Amino acid sequence: MTNSRGGKRERLASAAARVLHEQGVEKTTLADIARAADVPVGNVYYYFKTKDQLVEAAIDAQDSDLRTMIEALEAMPDPRERLKTMVGGWVDQRDLAARYGCPTGTLAAELDKRADGLDERIGAVIRTFLDWMERQFKEMGRDDARELAVALLAAYQGISVLTNALRDPELMVMEGRRLTAWLDTL
Structure with missing residues (x-):
């Protein structure tokens, strides 16, 4: 029984992370999330009493995904290659960025307007990513x-906004090439 609870x-x-990314916090209902998770809407309340608890769970899911990605990148021996592989991952997600923007960045922008503590939670996820990038540049002797970490993350967030606003995934490809070449010069 514990496994099925954890699974649901x-x-x-x-599902909350995905639907919130696609629709935004304000437009998303518990029924939308239940449908996406293939869980009866009445069961949602067993796990999450409020929509904000689901938003918090979505932030936790994004944090978990980030940590999994970092762990995979850490298996690579060279920090420059880790960063270049990360940029390649951004480029691989260009179609998603063109439709919805960066999952973490768009959620951070939306939650910032609320000032209920969830803005700080998503900010902590971004800080984890920024700190990891900084460690890579330090390992490169910088x-x-x-x-450099701020510049790299800002370049990604900026190109995510442009890719989304202009619905042009090729912008992400172009910026990915530029960032990869930039990393090679450091």
């Missing part, structure tokens, strides 16, 4: 590691 809860959290 995880399905709901994963004294300006924090500035």
Whole structure:
């Protein structure tokens, strides 16, 4: 029984992350998330009493996905190759970015307007990513590691917004090439 509970809860959290990315927090209903998770809507309340709890679970799911990605990248021996592989992953997600933007960035922008603590939770996910990037630049021997990490993350967030606003996935491809070449110069 514990496994099925955990499975349903995880399905709901994963579905919440996906649906919130596609529709936004305000437009998403518990029924939308239940449908996406293939869980009866009445069962949602067993796991999550409010929509905000589901948003929090979606943030946790994004954090978990980020940590899984970082763990996979850490298996690579060279920090520059880790960063270039990360950029390649962004490019691979260009169609998703063209439709909905960056999952974490768009959620952060939406939650920032609420000031209910969830904005700080998603900010912590972004900070984890930024800190990881900084460590890569430090491993490359860079004294300006924090500035480089901010520049890289800002470039990604910026191109995600443009890719989404203009519905042009090729913008992500172009910026991916530029960022990869930039990383090779450092």
